[in-house]
Amino acid sequence: MQNDQPHDLGRKGEEAAVTMLAGKGYDIIERNYRYKRTEIDIIAMDGSTLCFIEVKTRSSTAKGHPLDAVEKHKKREIIRTARAYLALHYGNRDVPDCRFDVIGILWETVPDITHIEDAFWA
Template sequence: MNSNQPWLLGREGERIAAGFLEKKGYRIVQRNFRFHRNEIDIIAMDGETVCFIEVKTRSSATKGEPAEAVTPGKQREIARAAEAWLAFSSEGEPDCRFDVVGIIAEPLSGGRFRARSVELFADAFHDPGRG
């Protein structure tokens, strides 16, 4: 894997995840929302529920499943960004949840990747700051 591929793998994983979620009926609201150093990969609506979605993509599962990389620290960062997004949004006080999409993808030519597996973990974690 050359030095650009980890970045490409992540970008392609987010593209794959967005398409996967849309096929499942989610409506993508925003991608790559940033608040200070914190980022949410995808914000989407699943019916009336706002979903803050972390996408983890790997080229293999030899170092563990992709979703296992969403550590408690990463969960706190996502939750902080979600609170900021909710404060700035016009959604009022909607039902919310945190989902994770884990992807294993193999490289193709031209910086593209093909998903070998895509797994959605709906309601994968709760805001660690709210106990």
Template sequence: MIMVIETLQGLGRWGEDLAVQFLRTKGYRILERNYKNKIGEIDIVASDEKNFCFIEVKTRRSLAYGQPYESVTYHKQMKIARVAFAYLKHRFGKVDVNARFDVISIIRDGLGRARIEHIPHAFDLP
């Protein structure tokens, strides 16, 4: 059981590292990785030319359980939004800034190759 958990954690970390590289090649500035507060965690906080981007990264080895982005449920979206609001309030003292919620979906095949799908504006503010 421990070995499975370590493998899943390793896959998640690999996916987040790949997502950061991908975002940097697209011109994003990475502000935080694995930002945590008492509410929860956001995988990546980044900025493009116009927005703060709160990004959830989902990585899978197959489509047996559906697309990775499909696991970002409404409940998970609301939790990410609450963490993001707390981040903005803590960092800037306000929440009325340009922000969006993205998902990066990664499928890693048996050869270690990845298919990356970036979904900007994956969900809206509550």
């Protein structure tokens, strides 16, 4: 994986994350949901809980673990985008329980996937 472009590596990481989530019984609702200039990588249902999931993939830890890339600013953007999603798709209807998950993938030769449920709160 060392020679892949960052965008290609990110796409492969998201595919691996979707496969892993589906294997855990998640129902994938949307991928790459955009609001203004921000994107939520995966929106999925885990039972009755709506999950907004950020995926970060790196080929090495030279710049830190992928989970470290979801910092304060990125969290605020994800929360804003999740609120827009809820307003558009639920409006005045009851909103399901929601949570924010982060998936970090270190892909040196094979993907090493770490899934943090309820990684941060709005």
